[in-house]
Amino acid sequence: RKEVEQDPGxxxxxxxxxxxxxxxxxxxxxxxxxxxxxxxxKEPKLLMSVYSSGNEDGRFTAQLNRASQYIxxxxxxxxxxxxxxxxxxxxxxxxxxxxxIFGQGTTLQVKP
Amino acid sequence: xxxxxxxxxxxxxxxxxxxxxxCAQDMxxxxxxxxxxxxxxxLRLIYYSASEGTTDKGExxxxxxxxxLNKREFSLRLESAAxxxxxxxxxxSRQPNTNTGELFFGEGSRxxxx
Numbered sequence: 001r002k003e004v005e006q007d008p009g010x011x012x013x014x015x016x017x018x019x020x021x022x023x024x025x026x027x028x029x030x031x032x033x034x035x036x037x038x039x040x041x042k043e044p045k046l047l048m049s050v051y052s053s054g055n056e057d058g059r060f061t062a063q064l065n066r067a068s069q070y071i072x073x074x075x076x077x078x079x080x081x082x083x084x085x086x087x088x089x090x091x092x093x094x095x096x097x098x099x100x101i102f103g104q105g106t107t108l109q110v111k112p
Numbered sequence: 113x114x115x116x117x118x119x120x121x122x123x124x125x126x127x128x129x130x131x132x133x134x135c136a137q138d139m140x141x142x143x144x145x146x147x148x149x150x151x152x153x154x155l156r157l158i159y160y161s162a163s164e165g166t167t168d169k170g171e172x173x174x175x176x177x178x179x180x181l182n183k184r185e186f187s188l189r190l191e192s193a194a195x196x197x198x199x200x201x202x203x204x205s206r207q208p209n210t211n212t213g214e215l216f217f218g219e220g221s222r223x224x225x226x
Contacts, residue, residue: 003171008152036215043202043217044155087154089215099170100145100206100215104154 003027004090006103014111017078021106023088024070032091033064033071037084038105044087047073078110114138118203118218125193125225133188133221135203143206144186145215146170146178148199155202161186193225 006023013019025033033050048055050062050071061074075082088103116137125131137144142163147155147170157170161180175197177189186205190197200222204215 006154034214043219044215045217046214099157099160099168101157101171102147102155104152 001026002104003101004088004103006088006106008104008106010107010109012109012111013078015078015080017110018074018076019078019108020072020074021086021088021108022070022072023103023106024068025088025090026069027090027092028069030069030090030092033062034089034091034100035060035062035071035073036087036089036102038087039084044102047086075108078108080110080112083108083110116203116205116216116218118201118221120221121219122222123224125190125223127194127225129193130189130191131193131223132190133201133203133223134185135187135218136185137203137205137216138184139205139207139216140183141205141207141216142183144180145204145206146176146186146188147202147204148172148197149202149220150199158188158201190223193223195225197223198225199223 035047036044037047038044054063059076063072085105085107087105119134145160146158149155156172159178161167164183179187200220203218
């Protein structure tokens with residue numbers, strides 16, 4: 001079983017829709033959690049960190065459920081420019097020594 | 113404003129050939145990483161270096177070696193390339209003494225092994 005698992009999709013949604021992705025992780029000692037965005041044939045870039053209490057950044061909301069070992073990303077009012085692959089990332093260990101493990105990514109296609 | 117620089121961007125090798133992917137960062141980051149990305153597999157960690165002078169295996173280290181030459185540079189070597197190593201390779205670095213988790217990636221190196 002992979003340490004970090006995501007539904008690869010693709011998720012095809014119309015503009016303006018709300019879409020949610022989940023990501024499960026297997027290591028209960030995982031300390032930090034993040035969502036990255038990757039555009040086609042480009043490098044990944046940090047979208048947002050995920051905090052224990054949940055956090056919001058504009059149209060994006062991230063949640064963490066430690067008991068069930070999953071994180072989620074909610075995108076409201078989808079834009080065409082949101083089309084990308086969203087990667088869940090989990091970090092083990094202390095801030096400078098921990099390794100970061102990526103999920104396989106969930107592809108989102110927003111259509112007009 | 114270079115950030116993380118990887119070379120080469122593209123490479124074609126024959127089975128059994130060797131090569132080194134170079135990576136350099138100018139952000140004074142302690143930690144550096146090498147990932148490979150294959151269709152449907154996401155990014156998989158090959159090796160990482162938490163700080164200068166240390167290296168550790170990631171999820172898929174077999175067939176690779178690394179060198180943390182100094183704080184700026186972290187190279188990945190394929191001693192005897194195999195077709196299974198055809199992939200896109202990303203180098204990344206991370207800010208020291210923070211818990212933001214933000215990895216800064218290079219643009220990737222696309223390697224084909226025939």
